[in-house]
Amino acid sequence: MVNSIDMQRLSAIILKNNQIDPSFFSRYDVKRGLRNNDGTGVLVGLTQIGDVHGYIVDEKEKxxxxxxxxxxxxxxxxLVNGFQRERRFGYEETVYLLLFGQLPNEAELEEFKTVLGSRRLLPxxxxxxxxxxxxxxxxxxKLARSVLASYSYDDNAEDSSIENVLRQAVCLIARFPVFVSYGFQAKQHYHANKTLFIHSPDPKLGTAENLLRLIRPDAKYTKLEAELLDLALVLHAEHGGGNNSAFTIHVVSSSDxxxxxxxxxAVGSLKGAKHGGANIKVREMIEDFKANVGDWKDEEEISTYIEKIVRKEAYDKSGLVYGMGHAVYTYSDPRAVLLKEKARILAQEKGLLEEFELYHMIERLSPAVIGRLKGVDKVICANVDFYSGFVYAMLGIPQDLYTPIFAVARIAGWCAHRIEEIINGGRIMRPAYKHIRTVQREYLPLHERV
Known part of the structure; x- marks a missing residue:
């Protein structure tokens, strides 16, 4: 039926009947995107899990x-300096901290890692x-489908007691890298006509090492590669309750x-280009720079190309310098700072320092260009997405896996927020939408409609 009707005409009708006058949002003081006019977030809940701090409010000014x-x-x-100083991987320790609210001692950490390792195998x-x-x-x-399918393999899927939800959380955290890796291998085989590689997860290895082992045909990786991926997982594990996917967890969990x-x-939320898919846009933008900027060390040439992007004359014509700016962070994104330090080391090892310096140059020059052309004095910094795509590329990880790896990390924060909502929520979230059609319409009999 869909193929036999005029979709273009129906699309035009849909557009006409769904457009809302932009002035109405100001008239009714609508908090679009759940944000106040000054860019701060609308306070809708409380959390003890993640604290994101990028500005202070002094006399109503940021x-x-x-x-x-x-x-x-x-x-x-x-946290990062602590486990790296001891030459350990840190993601499992971070998961423990987020779920239980405190750092594990040595015995508790080993026990938790053993439990995660024992639950990685799929049913x-x-x-x-x-x-x-x-x-x-x-x-x-495919990840979302795997999560939903897990319901069918759980004999106690509906029980929302803390003990049962914790059991479910640990299983999902353990299996996310396997879901993602096998989903990737299936795509490579059935959609790209490549050899199918299905390695079994190693219960003795942590999340970062297992992920590299499962996505690579030879299952091999270096210690530095695993350390860098582990760092990326730690930095993406949680980011407060206000980010879109964590808020989704709270909203959906509130319905019981x-x-x-x-x-x-939450997986569906993270998939979006404005959330978890942002690092792919950064990577594609950098490839565009590499193709159109002759001298990667020429500040004037790079500034000129940034201007073209901001003026919507280059790259995807969106006017956005992807990876620059954040809803909360101003002077710096601590995740980007930490990831950049490690990325430089790997870039030197892999002979990619020149490309690293191109990233650094764009990061350094973009704020002034954006501010000048847009006439704003907003402080802008590189966010974590600016360098994460470069890190994954250096690790030989395909772009198809950038956002799924984000999910492998963030499942820890999501589960912590679900538990927090179950314990403290109690009311289904239901914000208000104002109906603005004021003229009542009469129902017309079928034969009278034009």
Whole structure:
């Protein structure tokens, strides 16, 4: 039926009947995007999990400060420096901190890692029936399907007690890298006609090492590669309750639905280009720079090309310099700072320092160009997406996996927020929408309609 009707005409009708006068949003003081007019977020909840700090408000004005990110009160920079100083991987320790609200001691950490390792294997028949059957061209969609399918393999799927939700959370955290890796291998085989590689996860390895092992045909990786991916996972594990996917977890969980439905909804949120897909846009933009800028060390030539992008004359004509700017951070995004330091080391090892310096140059020059052309004095910094795509590219990770890897990290924060909502929520979230059609319309009999 859809193919036999005029979709272009119907689309025009839909556009006409759904457009709202932009002035109405100001007239009724609508908080579009749940943001106030000064750019601050509308306060809709409280959390003890992640603290994102990028400015202070002084006499009703935003004052920029250096960015700070805390997990359960611990500065993420201190967390990273702590486990890296001891030459350890840190993602599993970070998951423990987010879920339980405190750092594990040595015995608790080893026990938790053992539990995660024991739960990485998928249930019998899951890989064949739920992943290799009907493979998806988009791994995030396959991930969401794998999460929803997990409901069918859970004998106690609906129980929302904290003990049961914690069990479900640990299983999902353990299996996310496997869901993603097998979904990627299925796409490579069925959509790109490549050899299918299905490695079993190693229960003795952590999340970063297993992920590299599962996505690579030879299952090999270097210690530095695993350390860098581990760092990326730690930095993406949580970002407060106000980001779109964490808020989705709160909203959906408030309806008293099951864990799998709530997490699948968060996956759908993260898939969006304005959220988890932003690092792909950065990577594509940099490739455009490389193709159109002759001298990567010429500040004037790079500034000129940034101007073209801002004026909507280059790249995707959006006017956006992807990876620059953040809803909260002003002077700096601490995640970008930490990732950049490690990225420089790997770039030197892989002979990619020249490209790293191109990133650095664009990061340094963009704020002034954007401010001058847009006539704003807003403080702008590089966000974590600016360097994460470069890191994944250096690790030989295809773009198809950039956002799924984000999900592998963020499942920890999502599960922590779901538990927090169950304990403290109690009311279904239901914001208001004002109906603005004031003229009542009469129902016309079918034969009188034009």
């Amino acid at each position: 004052v920029p400060v250096e960015g700070r990110l805390r997990y359960r009160g611990i500065d993420v920079a201190d 019998d028949g899951f890989t064949e029936d739920m992943i290799l059957t009907a493979p998806s061209s988009n791994i995030m969609n 639905t099951d864990t799998y439905s709530a997490v699948a909804a």
